[in-house]
Amino acid sequence: MKTAHSLGMSPEAIEKLVQQEICLQKDKAEREERYAERDQRKLELEQEQLVVGQRRHESDHAEAEKARVEAAEVRAHELRLAELHSAAGSNHNPGNTTMFHDLKLPIFNDNHDDIDSFLLRFERIAGLHQWKKSDYHIYLGSLLRGQALEVYVSLPNDVVTNYEKVKEALLRAYSVDADSFRCKFRESKCETMSPSPNSLFEWGNISRDGYP
Numbered sequence: 001m002k003t004a005h006s007l008g009m010s011p012e013a014i015e016k017l018v019q020q021e022i023c024l025q026k027d028k029a030e031r032e033e034r035y036a037e038r039d040q041r042k043l044e045l046e047q048e049q050l051v052v053g054q055r056r057h058e059s060d061h062a063e064a065e066k067a068r069v070e071a072a073e074v075r076a077h078e079l080r081l082a083e084l085h086s087a088a089g090s091n092h093n094p095g096n097t098t099m100f101h102d103l104k105l106p107i108f109n110d111n112h113d114d115i116d117s118f119l120l121r122f123e124r125i126a127g128l129h130q131w132k133k134s135d136y137h138i139y140l141g142s143l144l145r146g147q148a149l150e151v152y153v154s155l156p157n158d159v160v161t162n163y164e165k166v167k168e169a170l171l172r173a174y175s176v177d178a179d180s181f182r183c184k185f186r187e188s189k190c191e192t193m194s195p196s197p198n199s200l201f202e203w204g205n206i207s208r209d210g211y212p
Contacts, residue, residue: 110146115174136163
């Protein structure tokens with residue numbers, strides 16, 4: 001105002017200048033208020049998204065944990081049934097002969113068993129008992145210990161219910177390629193095309209020593 005008077009401005013011009021300054025200050029204040037509101041809305045939106053994301057994560061985790069627990073319970077039940085069935089022998093299967101009555105499956109031991117030899121022995125004994133191939137994975141799971149059991153338990157349901165896929169996973173975990181296993185299987189099959197009763201009961205005695 002003093003500057004305006006010193007410049008010799010008329011009262012009307014000074015009033016107009018004052019009104020312009022008031023409008024500028026008002027516009028500035030409104031603009032700053034809009035910016036503050038926008039920043040506040042942005043912050044609230046980010047917080048809402050964070051809460052929603054956290055809840056979704058917790059929900060997904062809870063569902064995954066529930067599915068894992070249910071799968072573990074089902075698998076434990078299957079393993080227990082297989083253990084009971086194996087412990088009872090194969091006398092309930094009318095297709096089995098009495099010579100296989102005491103022929104039980106061995107327990108896999110990480111310390112002294114080769115996984116490929118163990119699987120060959122398992123398949124041969126399972127075949128002698130005339131078990132369904134679709135049930136192999138249940139019997140096998142009840143016999144695994146150590147790393148082999150960890151691999152078995154970690155498999156998803158669509159894999160663990162398929163014996164061939166379980167076998168592939170075990171061979172891969174122990175660094176045994178499928179071609180070597182097939183070659184060993186063919187050689188073993190040729191050597192024991194007509195197994196004697198004595199050799200069969202030797203397997204049975206070995207397996208009984210390792211069975212709980």
